[in-house]
Amino acid sequence: MSFEKHTVETFAKKHDITRQSAINKLSKLKKQGKAIVSGGGKQKRIYTISNKPIPKENGFYALVNKHSPEKLTPKFTHQVNKNYTIEHAIIDGIKIGDVRTLNATKHLFNQIKNWKRLFDLAKENNIKKEVYDLYSQAKKEMKVKKIPEKYDKHKRSKSTI
Amino acid sequence: MINTKDQKALFELIAKYLQKNITCIAIGGTAMMFSNYKAATKDIDLVFKNEEDTKEFVKAIKKLGYEQRSLKGVYDEKRQKAKSKPQMYTRGQERFDLFTKNVFGYELDFSQENIMQRNDFIEKQQLIIHILPPEDLVLLKAITNRPADFEDINTILKYEKIDWKNIVKKAIRQKQNNPWILHDLEKTLQELKKQHFIKQEILELIYNQ
Structure with missing residues (x-):
């Protein structure tokens, strides 16, 4: 499985879209299970994006x-x-x-x-x-x-x- | 056909009927579903370490109403006559293809180092299902060569960058156990070349054997 890691800004730049559009797209990818987010709060949010649903680890x-x-x-x-x-x-x-x-x-x-x-x-x-x-x-x-x-x-x- | 949710529920149910812990490797459509390459499959392909584990699993699925059927209509004559052919069990829609130790002579590595994913179904006993890396899934699809296998290989290629050299080297290492493995792999690669970029040097590795 290939992963890409992005912040909102790098994702927007890569897809040549606005910051708000990037946020919307990342939100949709999260709902599809194709993106997971780490960080937040004081830390910068980093999105790990896959081209297919990422299996949930619970083991x-x-x-x-x-x-x-x-x-x-x-x-x-x-x-x-x-x-x-x-x-x-x-x-x-x-x-x-x-x-x-x-x-x-x-x-x-x-x-x-x-x-x-x-x-x-x-x-x-x-x-x-x-x-x-x-x-x-x-x-x-x-x-x-x-x-x-x-x-x-x-x-x-x-x-x- | 069986979808991902039903497949998981089925494995949980089977774990309740097992009399001992079993570890096996899922290949084919089942492995693709665990890896999220696809959402449904016709057949559940599993490989067990030994005859004892296979028998124990068969006992459990028989309690659920699965009955053995012939390989005719699913595998070609060459595979129907092979020593390490699978046992097939069905209850209507979905089907189990159960291999022991190897898949038509291709020996699988059950060690922890080789697995990409592990799925545990813990009930009265433990059913542990390992998933191998995509290169192994592609190679095994080329070996089993059922009607939908080529389509499945294409599906994997949509998501993964495959190390073709690794696949060919694995096949070469096993050619003594399975004399037609290189022939089947070469045939599959020639077909795939029509849709994907595969360097000629990969095929040369096979021709030089």
Whole structure:
């Protein structure tokens, strides 16, 4: 997919139209899903324009970039149905696996709502150890939700002594 | 025909009937719809990693009333007799063409690095559908060579600048698995040359094999 980035002024200049016409045209493109806008307020509005509707991202990268100060550039467009959760995103982050992605994924441990779901998914994907390792690293570096005793393997292994 | 909204609803429904998580690659019209190149398709083309995943998906769509049908009338004789031909399932209007591992000998790369888009349908289980870059979609359309495939290639070319060299190199790498891949690609390129600018050096790459 090819994208063009424009401000209102550069768009007007390119199409040889007035500023108001450019605003109107960009508004129509937004309604068609062919333009997305970023910035606004103190920042200059930048329009990303495509020649076909831009798929809406609501998956892993949208979730991570919402919660992590370390932002990621998507390696792929990720679209999900309504049931994609923080726990799914942690699993996906571990499976993508590069350093930047893992660092950003750590921040999701402060947003967990369902530890059972996380560890069930980890078991299904055979990455329980990786989840524990990432959690341990995250705990040292940032604020994270406290892991319930039931799932805390350190407390569980001590209690068997 | 099935449109984008109905296709998504169908995949959500199938995810409810799966007994395990499945990852597959969408090609053809389905991939074009996910990529917003078009709004409807006659057939849903999916490629699975292994036989087990294909069987699991078939079990789920059979529960929805899909029945197997023959490839006659859709694929030519050469493709009907090919080892890696698809299984076809239909329930009237739309149709599933289900491939396993490869598409008429053309092996697909299931690794994360190769995907352009990923669509997750999470219900009881997870149905993950990967979409490949446009070059792969064009090459696969040249291989499947169904009546509407050439029109679809033209549609992709309206939106994308295609790296033809990349396509030819991919085809050359796979010619041992699929002896007619270069012939089919050359035929498609000759037709496309009538409407689009494709350098002769691209065709020379094929002729020099």
